[in-house]
Amino acid sequence: MDLMQHYEESPLKLEIASLIDVVFLLLIYFMVTASLIKKEADIGFMLPANVAVEDMQEIPVEVLIEITRDGTVQVEGMRFSYDDRELEDLVVQVAGLKEIAASQNSPFFVNVLPHADALHRRIIDVMDACAAAGVNSLTFSKSM
Template structure:
């Protein structure tokens, strides 16, 4: 008996053609997805900031008079190296009066008064608040903190 050899079955030959409809649907869905997501990305807005140019400083510019207040770990307060008020004094009348005199002198000269507070890392925060209150009583608006 002769054996018949089976031909491999070609499934594509049975069909009239390859159905591309699901692939086209997926391509359109991906196209819509990418179109929608790219519309959500906002462009950076121009903030209109003008950067400083290389301009020489104004010769008549008046620089602020800086006063340095140091707060030591023991609670002592030094104004430009001179000790002010007792370390237990909370209202600091001597510092307030001295800052008022310095501000009045600078105001007469047309200068701005600024205070730089340098507090020791071991000092109590309440001493910094006491110095800020003294600056507020002296009506000094330019106060900054510096580190050692």
């Protein structure tokens, strides 16, 4: 019983030195692993800023006028027969497209695509209609 009395009489002591070492090791471990995790605030992104608007590029408005072998004139799905020598509806159509281009501050071009066997008389009729519509830029393309 002497041994038992000895244990009861001595106060219990807790050795803290080894616990402090363990706590420091755990602290170092968590500090090292926590820095490897990328936080949401660290993700790079750009916020919208006040940026000067670039000048709009001018896109030209081009009208293609086809003249077939038999003298039929085709523009934007409209057909004008050879019998219509004045081409008044063509003048109205081209003038309307020219006004649309002017409202958009875009250059306006008319491209005439005559068939290789089309009569020159009909080509001149189309040129006269373009002149009546106030067209300044008129070009010719070679038929396929």
